[in-house]
Amino acid sequence: MTEKSTELNWQRIARRIRVPLGFAFAVLYLWLARPTLPSLGWSLLLVLPGLLLRAYASGYVKKNAELTTTGPYAYTRNPLYLGSMMMAFGFAAASRSILIFVVLTALFLLIYLPVIRSEEAYLRAHFAGFDDYASRVPRLLPRLTPVSSEASSSGSFSSALYRRHREYNAGMGALGIYAALLLRLYFLHRK
Numbered sequence: 563m564t565e566k567s568t569e570l571n572w573q574r575i576a577r578r579i580r581v582p583l584g585f586a587f588a589v590l591y592l593w594l595a596r597p598t599l600p601s602l603g604w605s606l607l608l609v610l611p612g613l614l615l616r617a618y619a620s621g622y623v624k625k626n627a628e629l630t631t632t633g634p635y636a637y638t639r640n641p642l643y644l645g646s647m648m649m650a651f652g653f654a655a656a657s658r659s660i661l662i663f664v665v666l667t668a669l670f671l672l673i674y675l676p677v678i679r680s681e682e683a684y685l686r687a688h689f690a691g692f693d694d695y696a697s698r699v700p701r702l703l704p705r706l707t708p709v710s711s712e713a714s715s716s717g718s719f720s721s722a723l724y725r726r727h728r729e730y731n732a733g734m735g736a737l738g739i740y741a742a743l744l745l746r747l748y749f750l751h752r753k
Contacts, residue, residue, distance in 0.1 A: 573680035576673045587669060595657035596750065597743045608652030613733055616645035620729035621719040629689040631699070632717055636708035639699050640678055647674075647702075649736065656743055678702075 615634060619641035622633035634641035647670060654663045678701065685692045698709045724730075 573676040573683075576676040577680060580673045580677060583669065583673065587665065590665065591653070591657060591662055592742055592746060594659045594662055595743060595746055597656050597658060597747045599747070601656050601658050602740065602743060602747075605652040605656035608648045608655065609736055612645040612648030612650075612652060613736055614645075615641055615648065616732050617724060617729050618719065619645065620727040621721060621724040622717065623723065623727070625727075626688075629685060629691055629695060631691075631695055631709070633719060634704075636699065636710075637704035639682075639696060639701050641704075643674060643678060644702055644704065645732075649732070653739055653743075656740075 619634045622635060623630045623642070638644055650666055650670075651663075654666050682692075682696070682701075686696075695709075699705065
C-alpha cells in the first residue's frame with residue numbers, strides 16, 4: 563500500500579469516526595472536568611466567538627454547490643472548523659484538565675486535519691478556482707484582511723442558509739455542555 567493510499571484510507575476513516583469519537587470524548591470530558599466558576603467564565607472568551615464564527619460562516623456556505631470565498635471564507639478556508647476549534651479549546655479551558663487539552667489536540671490533528679485535506683481534495687476536483695483561492699487564503703488561521711473575490715462566489719450572509727445548515731444546534735449544544743459543567747461543579751463541591 564502506498565503512502566498516498568494509506569492517507570486516503572485514513573481520511574475516509576476519520577470522516578466516519580469523528581462523530582462517534584466526539585461522543586466518546588464527551589464522556590471522558592465530563593468525567594475528567596473540574597470546572598470552577600472562573601474557568602467557566604474565561605471559557606466564554608473562546609466559546610462565544612467560536613459560536614458566532616460558525617453561525618456567520620454557515621450563512622455563506624453553499625455546500626457542494628459553489629466555492630464560497632466571501633464573508634469569513636475571505637479570511638480562512640475553514641471558518642467552521644476554526645469556530646469548532648475555538649469552542650472546543652474554550653471548553654477544554656473550562657474543564658481545567660491538561661489531559662483533556664492533550665487529547666483534544668491529538669483528536670484535531672488525527673481526525674480533523676485529514677478531514678480538512680479530504681474536503682480540500684473534493685473542492686479541488688469540483689471547482690476550478692480552488693487552487694487560486696487556496697494560494698491566497700490560509701487553511702485555518704485567518705488572514706488579517708480579507709481576500710477580494712473577483713469570480714467564484716459572491717453574496718452576503720443568508721439567514722435561510724443558516725437555518726438550512728441548522729447551525730443553531732451548535733448553540734444548543736454549547737448550552738448543554740455548560741449545563742453539564744455546572745452540574746459537575748455543583749456535585750464536586752457537595753463532597
